[in-house]
Amino acid sequence: MSIQIGRRHVMGLAAAGLAMPAVGRAQAAPVKIGLVAVQTGPAASLGTHLRDGFLLGMRHLENRLGGRMAEVIQIDDELKPDVAVTKVRAALERDKVDFVVGVVFSNILAAVMRPVTEQQTFLISTNAGPSPFAGRGCNPFFFATSYVNDQNHAVMGRAAQDAGYKRMMLLTPNYQAGRDAMAGFKSEYKGEVVDEIFTPLTQMDFSSELARIASARPDAIFTFMPGGLGVNLVRQYRQAGLANIPFLSAFTVDESVLPAQGAAAVGFQTGTSWTPTLPGEANARFVRDFEAQFNYVPASYAAHAYDAAMLLDSAIRKTGGNLADKGALRAAIKAADFRSVRGNFAFGENHFPVQDFWLAKVAARPDGKFQTEHVRKVFDNVTDPFAAQCRMPAA
Numbered sequence: 001m002s003i004q005i006g007r008r009h010v011m012g013l014a015a016a017g018l019a020m021p022a023v024g025r026a027q028a029a030p031v032k033i034g035l036v037a038v039q040t041g042p043a044a045s046l047g048t049h050l051r052d053g054f055l056l057g058m059r060h061l062e063n064r065l066g067g068r069m070a071e072v073i074q075i076d077d078e079l080k081p082d083v084a085v086t087k088v089r090a091a092l093e094r095d096k097v098d099f100v101v102g103v104v105f106s107n108i109l110a111a112v113m114r115p116v117t118e119q120q121t122f123l124i125s126t127n128a129g130p131s132p133f134a135g136r137g138c139n140p141f142f143f144a145t146s147y148v149n150d151q152n153h154a155v156m157g158r159a160a161q162d163a164g165y166k167r168m169m170l171l172t173p174n175y176q177a178g179r180d181a182m183a184g185f186k187s188e189y190k191g192e193v194v195d196e197i198f199t200p201l202t203q204m205d206f207s208s209e210l211a212r213i214a215s216a217r218p219d220a221i222f223t224f225m226p227g228g229l230g231v232n233l234v235r236q237y238r239q240a241g242l243a244n245i246p247f248l249s250a251f252t253v254d255e256s257v258l259p260a261q262g263a264a265a266v267g268f269q270t271g272t273s274w275t276p277t278l279p280g281e282a283n284a285r286f287v288r289d290f291e292a293q294f295n296y297v298p299a300s301y302a303a304h305a306y307d308a309a310m311l312l313d314s315a316i317r318k319t320g321g322n323l324a325d326k327g328a329l330r331a332a333i334k335a336a337d338f339r340s341v342r343g344n345f346a347f348g349e350n351h352f353p354v355q356d357f358w359l360a361k362v363a364a365r366p367d368g369k370f371q372t373e374h375v376r377k378v379f380d381n382v383t384d385p386f387a388a389q390c391r392m393p394a395a
Contacts, residue, residue: 030069031316031323034091036084036102036112039076042204042228045256046104046301047076050126052294053302054101056286057309059293065309066316073097081111088112092119098323099124101308104301105226106130106149106177117141120326120395122333124312126305130176131183134350135389141326143333143351145311146304147273148384149177150184152250155271155357155378156222157188160248165219166191171209171233172224174198181224181250187385194218204232210240220246231260238264253362255299258370265362265370273353274303274342275360275374283341297371303341314338326395348383350390356380 035054037047051074063070073095077084091097092115100116101124103109109128116123117139125144133139134148160168170185170193172178182196194216197209213221225233230252237247247253247268255276258265276287276297286306290298311333318332319325334347346354357379360372 030071031065031099031312032095032097033065033070033072033312034075034088034095034097034100035072036075036077036088036100036108038079038104038108039074040078043079043104043226045260046127046227046299047102049256049299049301050102050104050305052290053298053305054126054309056290056293056302057306057313060289061309061313065313066319066321068316068321075102077103077105077108077112079105079108081107084108085111085115089115092116092121097121099312101312102126102305103128106180107175109133110176113139113142122329124308124333126308127301128177129352131180131386134352134384135386136391138350138390138392140330140351140392140395143311143347145308145353146300147355147357148352148386149180150187150386151357151379151382151384152271152273153181153184153222153224154188155359156248156250156269157185158378159269159271159359160185160189160220160222161191163220163246165246167194167216167218168192169195169197169213169216169218169221170223171197171199171213171221173201173203173226173229175201177226178224185222189222191219199229201229203229206233206236210236210242213242213245214240218245220248222248223252224250226251227257231257234261234265234268243267254372255297255370256301258362258372259296261362262370263364266364267361269359269361269375270372271357271378272300272360272372272374273355273357274300275358275372277371277373278342278358280341280343282339283343286341297369307338307340307342307345310338310340311336330395344381348387349392350384350387351392352384352387354381354383357382 037051106128129148172181250271253265253268314337315332358374363373
């Protein structure tokens, strides 16, 4: 029985009889990308941003990567690790994809890491960044255009420290990224953590947790609640009359959920590597064209996926379209010879970005839409704390 990978987007095929570059027959075939983006359930909006960001990059590149035509095969991981592995294996073995790109959640990335990299296929994460893969578990066939999970949370730990908050409560889902969030925040925050609350990844009613916050009356809270979790938490937090307690977060109030959160999120703070308001023509073009194409405001999931398309284009161009020489291709990816929407961007030895991080807050735009706006730079051109543990194994 055939396995359904998901709706395909053929980004371009050479028309018969057209003149082609002077390359071998194998190189004339389209570059195939398996794009993994959750499209099912409450987290689907995150995957939609990721997907649309990558597809906009392909549109800007005229559906070519390094001069070669490209084909994107969409894979809905359904936020189920076993489903993700089955579909990704099919993309590798049946569709012969050259790269696997995407992945929103860390548990999905952990599931597909081995099946992809054991076949010496490059896996480019555009969001999930579990700390083990940045340190001792670094891999020559794995790169991330996003961050290590801890880093955005560390931004808020430093922001809380700078704001003089003495007593904090922390609230995250109980899975790898949630634990990374707690660790990242505490790596920069030196005050008292009066309570650490872990919730199921599927929880949507936070009345019990909000009662604990109301009772403890901390100086502020820090939370990481992605997707639908963040929508409900923000609404319930505001409805519970707790908005006088500062709301610090990462991946909880961003453009993927702001249309649903609306005014309830205004003024809430977040730590991020990107906002729509960052300066620079590359970012301005990305935001302008994204909104024109998809009619909504992009989130970082989209920005990092867009950068992944530009990264692959630069790497394949640098190798002259040759995907067979894995060592040369790896060096070309690591060179990161493209203009990021974030400005400063380079890869560290562990293949995670060296980049800037920002404190941002939610604001209402004159057109009635909502977005995050950068407030100040918190970390400048920073390397993640796990890079020193990476001893990159030979390919």
